[in-house]
Amino acid sequence: MEDQGKSKSRNEAQEELEYYIKVNRLKAHDKLPSERELSELFQINRSTLRAAIQRMMDEGKIYKIAGSGNFVQEPKIIRNLNDLDSLTELVEGLGKKIHSSVIHASVIEANKQIMKKLRLPLGTKVFQLVRVRFIDQEPFLLETSFIEHHRFEGIEKFNFEKESLYKILEDVYGVNIVKGQEKLTLTYATEEEAELLKTSYESPLFFISGTADDKEDRPVEYFRSVVRPDKMKFSSILTKKSEEVHHG
Template identity: 30%
Template sequence: MNLDFILANEIKYIITEKQLKEGDCLPSERELCAIFNVQRLTIRSALHLLEEEGLIYSKPKSGYYVNKPRVVIDAKNIASLTNELFSMSNNVLTTLISFEKTEVGKPLISFLKLPIGTAVYQIRRLRIVDEEPVCVNMSYIPAARCPNLEEYDLEKNSLYKILDEEYQIQLKKSEQYVDVIYPELEIFSLLKLKNWEKIIYQYGSVFDEEDNLVDYSKSYMKPNRFMYVS
């Protein structure tokens, strides 16, 4: 293992040992060089690895600081994104961008695997944590499975909780895929990105106990606020 990777793990230990929180400053490069008895170039390489991981961020002529905590998502687990966001902070808001009833057309048929013309709800939501937009989510729900879904408040309630409690739909299996992409202009604007950088793109389907489609969703996430495990 390269020395910069080893040092990156050691700096993680310092963050944990000193119980550094979001916004706390790390020891300076000079101090880290003295602690580990290495050259500044090696320390900078280790710090850059932690920046790429989203654990820390830098301020010019100031130093390195602990970043905001990230949501850890298990790609194999069926879970409400709302609940996972609350693991990050108690200050979580959902803004409903749009809710409309549409029909399956050619662009969607390969994903939804439903006959052309099937009625589906298209739901677009923006997730905000600590006043920062972190995720844009789009869901396609077969309308026949949950009539009058538009009557429920999707800004204050979890979609999956509504499906479970109001429509008795039990989620059983999830097929999810994760990629890293450059966002379209609308997503760039909604997430208030400062630089044209790649973001996390998760897409896939959730099925009930009889393997019927319940939800096909696409999520666009800030990479510094989410981490995936499998």
């Protein structure tokens, strides 16, 4: 039995560990048995088990506390890139609480990049909103939005720590976001991003950028966001025809 266990692969070890978590109904932040106990339970060598644990850490399923052991990680938020539902609706639909902390909110002149994305003349005033988004008190996303100020005059007066940007656009200005385009890439945390998101300097982050449009195909928002990959993952539905990717 021991020889058979020693021949198990990392994938098999991970499957056993994930099954153990499921059948024992372990919840987020529950502690796992020690590596020695798991190795004996699964009849597998310690090095293979450690490799499986490390992969699950990389996937955001387990986390380690030095001197205490391994724990079950809070499940990631899964966001479909083709879904127009707001982030607030997505998170609250999972029974979690989301709130924002405004880092910066001001009216500035559009630079060339903002001008191009929002299709505005150079020098047009835009409202810039920088927020950290939290799920159950844990920061997971740093978001920067640019909105044409003349079109949405007075938008800077709203409290975006308590109010939804898209809800204000709809309820106050009568503008609905109906589609958008976005690009997802990988980046690494700057010192400021690491501090705001409570992660380490140069740790990997998702970088999302794009525009959100109204029903007249007019850009309403240009956004840039960095997201902790241990808190959120992305999915997309593939079709035979190419489609626009929507910003939720």
